[in-house]
Amino acid sequence: MSQLAAGPTARAVLASPRDSGRLDRDWLTVLAAVPLFGELSRRHLKRVASLAKTRRFASGTAIVRKGDPGTVFYVIIDGSARVVAAKGRARRLKAGQFFGEMALLDDSPRSADVVAEDEVLALTISRSAFGKLLKSEPTLANALLRTLAGRLRAAEASA
Numbered sequence: 001m002s003q004l005a006a007g008p009t010a011r012a013v014l015a016s017p018r019d020s021g022r023l024d025r026d027w028l029t030v031l032a033a034v035p036l037f038g039e040l041s042r043r044h045l046k047r048v049a050s051l052a053k054t055r056r057f058a059s060g061t062a063i064v065r066k067g068d069p070g071t072v073f074y075v076i077i078d079g080s081a082r083v084v085a086a087k088g089r090a091r092r093l094k095a096g097q098f099f100g101e102m103a104l105l106d107d108s109p110r111s112a113d114v115v116a117e118d119e120v121l122a123l124t125i126s127r128s129a130f131g132k133l134l135k136s137e138p139t140l141a142n143a144l145l146r147t148l149a150g151r152l153r154a155a156e157a158s159a
């Protein structure tokens with residue numbers, strides 16, 4: 001399993017049995033290791049923590065289904081997931097990577113299935129909180145756009 005952050009605090013946080021839980025201060029170490037949040041100050045990380053929840057998905061679960069409406073943005077904290085689109089190569093997303101942004105950004109149905117490859121611990125952020133975060137945190141919006149550009153290049157290269 002691919003796990004995001006090392007160290008005793010992160011390990012204790014990730015081993016916590018609480019699901020759908022709010023994120024406490026100990027989570028800041030884990031959030032700081034997520035590349036998308038890498039440029040955020042501690043104050044802004046606290047804001048992310050206040051808006052996010054955690055969810056666990058069993059191996060094989062379709063976390064997102066193509067065609068469904070999008071209500072939530074996901075960041076993988078532990079485990080990995082496979083993006084399965086009708087065309088193109090399936091893509092693996094590992095700890096620290098995100099998905100579910102497209103349907104929220106363009107208000108269209110989910111573009112692909114995203115399936116847990118093993119047990120996945122994900123951070124979830126609701127559509128409205130995601131919109132507010134992007135508006136108020138330009139560094140986060142920039143990091144998201146950089147990743148989207150990279151994914152578009154990879155998709156073009158494999159088409």
Ligand code: CMP
Binds near residue numbers: 104151
């Ligand atoms: P969304 O369309 O909301 O739901 C499915 C998600 O899969 C999508 O957002 C992206 O986060 C992700 N996704 C779709 N296509 C790709 C791709 N080519 N590479 C990586 N992730 C993708």
